[in-house]
Amino acid sequence: MNNSASFALNRPGYSAKLLKPEDAAVLQSLYEQCTEFALLTDGQLPSPMAARDEFDAVPDGKTTQDKYIFGLFNPQNDLLGMIESIRHYPDNQTWWLGLMMLSPEQRGQGLGSEFYQAFENWVSAQGVKQVSLSVVEANELGLQFWKSLGFKVIRKTEPRQFGNKTHAVYVMSRPVETTV
Template sequence: MSNKLNELAGFASNLPGYSVKLLKIGDAAVLQSLYEQCTEFALLTDGQPPSPTAAREEFDAVPDGKTTEDKYIVGLFDPKHELIGMIESIRHYPDNQTWWLGLMMLSPQQRGQGLGSEFYQAFENWVSAQGVKQVSLSVIEVNELGLQFWKSLGFEVIRKTEPRQFGNKIHAVYVMSRPVAAMV
Protein backbone atom coordinates (compact mmCIF):
# COMPACT_ATOMS: atom_id res chain seq x y z
CA MET A 1 0.00 0.00 0.00
CA SER A 2 2.95 2.35 0.32
CA ASN A 3 2.76 2.79 -3.45
CA LYS A 4 -0.78 4.16 -2.99
CA LEU A 5 0.52 6.82 -0.61
CA ASN A 6 2.91 8.09 -3.25
CA GLU A 7 0.02 8.28 -5.69
CA LEU A 8 -1.69 10.92 -3.50
CA ALA A 9 0.99 13.50 -4.30
CA GLY A 10 -0.67 16.75 -5.35
CA PHE A 11 -4.16 15.61 -4.34
CA ALA A 12 -4.85 18.55 -2.03
CA SER A 13 -2.93 21.22 -3.91
CA ASN A 14 -6.13 23.28 -4.35
CA LEU A 15 -7.07 22.90 -0.66
CA PRO A 16 -4.65 25.19 1.19
CA GLY A 17 -4.48 24.46 4.91
CA TYR A 18 -6.10 21.05 4.46
CA SER A 19 -4.37 17.72 3.98
CA VAL A 20 -5.35 14.37 2.56
CA LYS A 21 -4.28 10.91 3.57
CA LEU A 22 -5.02 7.49 2.21
CA LEU A 23 -6.95 5.86 5.04
CA LYS A 24 -6.03 2.33 6.07
CA ILE A 25 -7.76 -0.18 8.31
CA GLY A 26 -5.93 1.29 11.31
CA ASP A 27 -7.89 4.51 10.70
CA ALA A 28 -11.27 2.79 11.13
CA ALA A 29 -11.98 4.45 14.50
CA VAL A 30 -11.37 7.93 13.08
CA LEU A 31 -13.51 7.13 10.05
CA GLN A 32 -16.25 5.71 12.30
CA SER A 33 -16.42 9.07 14.06
CA LEU A 34 -17.09 10.77 10.69
CA TYR A 35 -19.77 8.17 9.88
CA GLU A 36 -21.45 8.96 13.19
CA GLN A 37 -21.30 12.71 12.51
CA CYS A 38 -23.08 11.97 9.22
CA THR A 39 -25.85 9.84 10.77
CA GLU A 40 -28.51 11.70 8.79
CA PHE A 41 -27.13 10.17 5.57
CA ALA A 42 -27.35 6.64 7.01
CA LEU A 43 -30.90 7.34 8.17
CA LEU A 44 -31.85 8.63 4.71
CA THR A 45 -30.23 5.70 2.94
CA ASP A 46 -30.72 2.74 5.26
CA GLY A 47 -33.31 3.95 7.77
CA GLN A 48 -30.94 3.31 10.67
CA PRO A 49 -27.81 4.89 12.14
CA PRO A 50 -24.43 3.59 11.01
CA SER A 51 -23.50 0.31 12.66
CA PRO A 52 -20.60 0.37 15.14
CA THR A 53 -18.54 -1.48 12.50
CA ALA A 54 -19.60 0.56 9.45
CA ALA A 55 -16.19 2.16 8.92
CA ARG A 56 -14.36 -1.14 9.40
CA GLU A 57 -16.62 -2.81 6.85
CA GLU A 58 -15.99 0.00 4.34
CA PHE A 59 -12.38 -1.09 3.93
CA ASP A 60 -13.36 -4.58 2.75
CA ALA A 61 -16.44 -3.81 0.63
CA VAL A 62 -15.57 -4.13 -3.06
CA PRO A 63 -17.66 -4.99 -6.13
CA ASP A 64 -17.33 -8.34 -7.85
CA GLY A 65 -14.11 -8.61 -9.83
CA LYS A 66 -12.28 -6.06 -7.69
CA THR A 67 -9.95 -6.39 -4.70
CA THR A 68 -9.10 -4.13 -1.79
CA GLU A 69 -6.02 -3.05 -3.80
CA ASP A 70 -8.46 -1.32 -6.20
CA LYS A 71 -10.09 0.61 -3.35
CA TYR A 72 -9.01 4.06 -2.22
CA ILE A 73 -10.44 5.78 0.84
CA VAL A 74 -9.03 9.27 1.01
CA GLY A 75 -9.50 11.29 4.18
CA LEU A 76 -9.70 15.08 4.22
CA PHE A 77 -8.19 16.66 7.33
CA ASP A 78 -8.68 20.22 8.52
CA PRO A 79 -5.81 22.46 9.67
CA LYS A 80 -6.17 20.93 13.18
CA HIS A 81 -5.59 17.46 11.64
CA GLU A 82 -9.15 16.29 12.33
CA LEU A 83 -10.91 14.10 9.76
CA ILE A 84 -13.71 16.17 8.25
CA GLY A 85 -14.36 14.37 4.99
CA MET A 86 -13.74 11.26 2.93
CA ILE A 87 -14.02 9.91 -0.57
CA GLU A 88 -14.26 6.17 -1.15
CA SER A 89 -13.55 5.06 -4.70
CA ILE A 90 -12.76 2.04 -6.84
CA ARG A 91 -10.24 2.39 -9.65
CA HIS A 92 -11.01 1.06 -13.11
CA TYR A 93 -14.63 0.27 -12.36
CA PRO A 94 -16.88 -0.59 -14.09
CA ASP A 95 -14.30 -0.37 -16.89
CA ASN A 96 -10.64 0.61 -17.25
CA GLN A 97 -11.48 4.21 -18.23
CA THR A 98 -13.64 4.92 -15.17
CA TRP A 99 -13.22 5.43 -11.43
CA TRP A 100 -16.30 4.74 -9.34
CA LEU A 101 -16.91 7.21 -6.53
CA GLY A 102 -18.77 5.08 -4.01
CA LEU A 103 -19.17 7.60 -1.21
CA MET A 104 -18.22 11.16 -0.37
CA MET A 105 -18.93 12.55 3.08
CA LEU A 106 -18.25 15.86 4.76
CA SER A 107 -18.95 16.55 8.41
CA PRO A 108 -22.14 18.62 8.74
CA GLN A 109 -20.23 21.69 10.03
CA GLN A 110 -18.17 21.79 6.81
CA ARG A 111 -21.06 21.72 4.35
CA GLY A 112 -22.37 24.66 2.36
CA GLN A 113 -19.01 26.44 2.15
CA GLY A 114 -17.73 25.08 -1.16
CA LEU A 115 -15.37 22.60 0.47
CA GLY A 116 -17.19 19.59 -0.99
CA SER A 117 -16.78 20.96 -4.52
CA GLU A 118 -13.10 21.66 -3.88
CA PHE A 119 -12.54 18.19 -2.41
CA TYR A 120 -14.24 16.55 -5.38
CA GLN A 121 -12.21 18.69 -7.83
CA ALA A 122 -8.99 17.64 -6.09
CA PHE A 123 -10.10 14.01 -6.48
CA GLU A 124 -10.89 14.52 -10.16
CA ASN A 125 -7.55 16.22 -10.79
CA TRP A 126 -5.82 13.29 -9.10
CA VAL A 127 -7.60 10.61 -11.15
CA SER A 128 -7.17 12.66 -14.33
CA ALA A 129 -3.40 12.61 -13.81
CA GLN A 130 -3.67 8.81 -13.95
CA GLY A 131 -5.32 8.83 -17.38
CA VAL A 132 -8.91 8.21 -16.28
CA LYS A 133 -11.59 9.33 -18.74
CA GLN A 134 -14.63 9.56 -16.45
CA VAL A 135 -15.93 9.34 -12.91
CA SER A 136 -19.21 7.57 -12.21
CA LEU A 137 -21.31 7.39 -9.05
CA SER A 138 -24.83 6.74 -7.88
CA VAL A 139 -27.33 8.73 -5.84
CA ILE A 140 -30.47 7.34 -4.23
CA GLU A 141 -33.61 8.94 -5.63
CA VAL A 142 -34.69 10.53 -2.32
CA ASN A 143 -31.33 12.26 -1.85
CA GLU A 144 -32.38 15.46 -3.60
CA LEU A 145 -29.55 17.55 -2.11
CA GLY A 146 -26.98 14.98 -3.25
CA LEU A 147 -28.47 14.87 -6.73
CA GLN A 148 -28.37 18.69 -6.96
CA PHE A 149 -24.77 18.75 -5.70
CA TRP A 150 -23.51 16.25 -8.28
CA LYS A 151 -25.45 17.94 -11.10
CA SER A 152 -23.86 21.28 -10.10
CA LEU A 153 -20.47 19.64 -10.68
CA GLY A 154 -21.44 18.55 -14.19
CA PHE A 155 -22.55 14.98 -13.52
CA GLU A 156 -25.38 13.75 -15.71
CA VAL A 157 -27.85 10.99 -15.00
CA ILE A 158 -27.17 8.12 -17.39
CA ARG A 159 -29.82 5.75 -16.03
CA LYS A 160 -32.22 5.10 -13.17
CA THR A 161 -32.26 1.63 -11.61
CA GLU A 162 -35.18 -0.41 -10.38
CA PRO A 163 -35.81 0.04 -6.65
CA ARG A 164 -33.72 -2.20 -4.40
CA GLN A 165 -33.15 -2.79 -0.71
CA PHE A 166 -30.84 -0.53 1.35
CA GLY A 167 -30.98 -1.58 4.99
CA ASN A 168 -34.59 -0.94 6.07
CA LYS A 169 -35.47 1.12 2.99
CA ILE A 170 -36.05 0.58 -0.71
CA HIS A 171 -34.68 3.10 -3.24
CA ALA A 172 -34.33 3.62 -6.93
CA VAL A 173 -30.85 4.88 -7.78
CA TYR A 174 -29.61 7.43 -10.31
CA VAL A 175 -26.35 6.34 -11.92
CA MET A 176 -24.41 9.45 -12.91
CA SER A 177 -21.24 10.10 -14.86
CA ARG A 178 -18.95 12.96 -15.75
CA PRO A 179 -16.06 13.11 -18.22
CA VAL A 180 -12.81 13.97 -16.48
CA ALA A 181 -11.11 17.15 -17.65
CA ALA A 182 -7.67 16.44 -19.04
CA MET A 183 -4.83 17.85 -16.94
CA VAL A 184 -2.74 20.49 -18.70
Protein backbone atom coordinates in the same frame (compact mmCIF):
# COMPACT_ATOMS: atom_id res chain seq x y z
CA MET B 1 -0.11 5.76 -12.62
CA ASN B 2 0.27 8.33 -9.86
CA ASN B 3 0.74 6.36 -6.65
CA SER B 4 0.78 9.42 -4.41
CA ALA B 5 -1.19 8.74 -1.27
CA SER B 6 -2.35 12.34 -0.87
CA PHE B 7 -3.40 15.48 -2.70
CA ALA B 8 -3.84 19.10 -1.71
CA LEU B 9 -6.89 21.30 -1.92
CA ASN B 10 -6.81 24.97 -2.90
CA ARG B 11 -7.45 25.88 0.75
CA PRO B 12 -4.22 26.47 2.64
CA GLY B 13 -3.51 23.66 5.08
CA TYR B 14 -6.28 21.36 3.82
CA SER B 15 -5.30 18.04 2.32
CA ALA B 16 -6.60 14.60 1.46
CA LYS B 17 -4.69 11.53 2.58
CA LEU B 18 -5.18 7.90 1.74
CA LEU B 19 -6.76 6.15 4.72
CA LYS B 20 -5.75 2.63 5.75
CA PRO B 21 -7.67 0.05 7.79
CA GLU B 22 -5.84 1.21 10.93
CA ASP B 23 -7.66 4.57 10.47
CA ALA B 24 -11.05 2.91 10.97
CA ALA B 25 -11.64 4.49 14.40
CA VAL B 26 -11.26 8.06 13.14
CA LEU B 27 -13.37 7.23 10.08
CA GLN B 28 -16.05 5.71 12.31
CA SER B 29 -16.29 9.05 14.11
CA LEU B 30 -17.12 10.71 10.77
CA TYR B 31 -19.78 8.07 10.05
CA GLU B 32 -21.34 8.86 13.44
CA GLN B 33 -21.35 12.59 12.65
CA CYS B 34 -23.16 11.86 9.37
CA THR B 35 -26.02 9.78 10.76
CA GLU B 36 -28.63 11.66 8.71
CA PHE B 37 -27.16 10.12 5.55
CA ALA B 38 -27.38 6.59 6.97
CA LEU B 39 -30.96 7.25 8.09
CA LEU B 40 -31.87 8.64 4.64
CA THR B 41 -30.35 5.76 2.70
CA ASP B 42 -30.63 2.75 5.03
CA GLY B 43 -33.23 3.82 7.57
CA GLN B 44 -30.86 2.97 10.42
CA LEU B 45 -27.82 4.37 12.19
CA PRO B 46 -24.39 3.32 10.93
CA SER B 47 -23.22 0.10 12.53
CA PRO B 48 -20.32 0.26 15.02
CA MET B 49 -18.29 -1.53 12.32
CA ALA B 50 -19.34 0.68 9.37
CA ALA B 51 -15.91 2.24 8.87
CA ARG B 52 -14.09 -1.06 9.31
CA ASP B 53 -16.42 -2.72 6.81
CA GLU B 54 -15.85 0.13 4.32
CA PHE B 55 -12.23 -0.93 3.83
CA ASP B 56 -13.25 -4.46 2.80
CA ALA B 57 -16.36 -3.82 0.68
CA VAL B 58 -15.55 -4.14 -3.03
CA PRO B 59 -17.69 -4.98 -6.06
CA ASP B 60 -17.40 -8.36 -7.80
CA GLY B 61 -14.19 -8.65 -9.77
CA LYS B 62 -12.35 -6.07 -7.65
CA THR B 63 -9.98 -6.40 -4.68
CA THR B 64 -9.12 -4.14 -1.79
CA GLN B 65 -6.08 -3.11 -3.86
CA ASP B 66 -8.54 -1.33 -6.20
CA LYS B 67 -10.13 0.64 -3.34
CA TYR B 68 -9.05 4.13 -2.35
CA ILE B 69 -10.48 5.90 0.68
CA PHE B 70 -9.26 9.47 1.03
CA GLY B 71 -9.77 11.43 4.23
CA LEU B 72 -10.12 15.22 4.09
CA PHE B 73 -8.11 16.92 6.84
CA ASN B 74 -7.99 20.53 8.03
CA PRO B 75 -4.79 22.29 9.19
CA GLN B 76 -5.31 20.86 12.71
CA ASN B 77 -5.36 17.34 11.17
CA ASP B 78 -9.06 16.78 12.03
CA LEU B 79 -10.93 14.44 9.67
CA LEU B 80 -13.69 16.51 8.03
CA GLY B 81 -14.72 14.28 5.15
CA MET B 82 -14.01 11.22 3.04
CA ILE B 83 -14.24 9.89 -0.49
CA GLU B 84 -14.42 6.14 -1.08
CA SER B 85 -13.63 5.05 -4.63
CA ILE B 86 -12.82 2.07 -6.84
CA ARG B 87 -10.35 2.36 -9.70
CA HIS B 88 -11.20 1.00 -13.14
CA TYR B 89 -14.82 0.23 -12.33
CA PRO B 90 -17.10 -0.71 -13.98
CA ASP B 91 -14.56 -0.57 -16.84
CA ASN B 92 -10.92 0.42 -17.28
CA GLN B 93 -11.84 3.95 -18.39
CA THR B 94 -13.88 4.79 -15.27
CA TRP B 95 -13.16 5.59 -11.63
CA TRP B 96 -16.21 4.86 -9.42
CA LEU B 97 -16.95 7.19 -6.52
CA GLY B 98 -18.84 5.02 -4.05
CA LEU B 99 -19.33 7.47 -1.19
CA MET B 100 -18.49 11.04 -0.27
CA MET B 101 -19.23 12.38 3.20
CA LEU B 102 -18.54 15.75 4.75
CA SER B 103 -19.14 16.50 8.42
CA PRO B 104 -22.38 18.48 8.82
CA GLU B 105 -20.73 21.66 10.16
CA GLN B 106 -18.49 21.82 7.05
CA ARG B 107 -21.31 21.73 4.51
CA GLY B 108 -22.54 24.71 2.50
CA GLN B 109 -19.14 26.44 2.41
CA GLY B 110 -17.78 25.09 -0.87
CA LEU B 111 -15.50 22.58 0.82
CA GLY B 112 -17.28 19.56 -0.69
CA SER B 113 -16.89 20.94 -4.21
CA GLU B 114 -13.22 21.71 -3.59
CA PHE B 115 -12.62 18.24 -2.13
CA TYR B 116 -14.26 16.59 -5.12
CA GLN B 117 -12.34 18.76 -7.62
CA ALA B 118 -9.02 17.94 -5.95
CA PHE B 119 -9.98 14.25 -6.07
CA GLU B 120 -10.87 14.53 -9.77
CA ASN B 121 -7.55 16.23 -10.47
CA TRP B 122 -5.79 13.33 -8.75
CA VAL B 123 -7.91 10.78 -10.66
CA SER B 124 -7.14 12.50 -13.97
CA ALA B 125 -3.47 11.66 -13.41
CA GLN B 126 -4.50 7.99 -13.32
CA GLY B 127 -5.43 8.16 -17.02
CA VAL B 128 -9.15 7.41 -16.74
CA LYS B 129 -11.79 9.06 -18.92
CA GLN B 130 -14.68 9.52 -16.48
CA VAL B 131 -15.88 9.42 -12.90
CA SER B 132 -19.17 7.68 -12.22
CA LEU B 133 -21.29 7.45 -9.09
CA SER B 134 -24.82 6.77 -7.94
CA VAL B 135 -27.29 8.73 -5.83
CA VAL B 136 -30.37 7.26 -4.20
CA GLU B 137 -33.54 8.93 -5.45
CA ALA B 138 -34.45 10.20 -1.97
CA ASN B 139 -31.17 12.14 -1.70
CA GLU B 140 -32.35 15.29 -3.48
CA LEU B 141 -29.57 17.47 -2.03
CA GLY B 142 -26.96 14.96 -3.17
CA LEU B 143 -28.44 14.84 -6.65
CA GLN B 144 -28.37 18.66 -6.86
CA PHE B 145 -24.76 18.73 -5.58
CA TRP B 146 -23.50 16.28 -8.21
CA LYS B 147 -25.41 18.01 -10.99
CA SER B 148 -23.83 21.33 -9.94
CA LEU B 149 -20.43 19.71 -10.51
CA GLY B 150 -21.35 18.69 -14.05
CA PHE B 151 -22.47 15.10 -13.49
CA LYS B 152 -25.22 13.90 -15.79
CA VAL B 153 -27.77 11.21 -15.05
CA ILE B 154 -27.02 8.22 -17.30
CA ARG B 155 -29.86 6.02 -16.08
CA LYS B 156 -32.26 5.38 -13.23
CA THR B 157 -32.33 1.86 -11.79
CA GLU B 158 -35.23 -0.19 -10.55
CA PRO B 159 -35.80 0.17 -6.78
CA ARG B 160 -33.65 -2.07 -4.60
CA GLN B 161 -33.10 -2.68 -0.90
CA PHE B 162 -30.73 -0.53 1.18
CA GLY B 163 -30.89 -1.64 4.80
CA ASN B 164 -34.49 -0.99 5.89
CA LYS B 165 -35.35 1.16 2.86
CA THR B 166 -35.97 0.69 -0.85
CA HIS B 167 -34.66 3.20 -3.39
CA ALA B 168 -34.30 3.72 -7.08
CA VAL B 169 -30.80 4.96 -7.89
CA TYR B 170 -29.56 7.58 -10.33
CA VAL B 171 -26.32 6.49 -12.00
CA MET B 172 -24.35 9.59 -12.94
CA SER B 173 -21.15 10.25 -14.86
CA ARG B 174 -18.80 13.08 -15.70
CA PRO B 175 -15.94 13.10 -18.22
CA VAL B 176 -12.48 13.75 -16.84
CA GLU B 177 -9.78 15.61 -18.72
CA THR B 178 -6.79 13.29 -18.54
CA THR B 179 -3.50 14.91 -17.58
CA VAL B 180 -1.11 12.07 -18.52
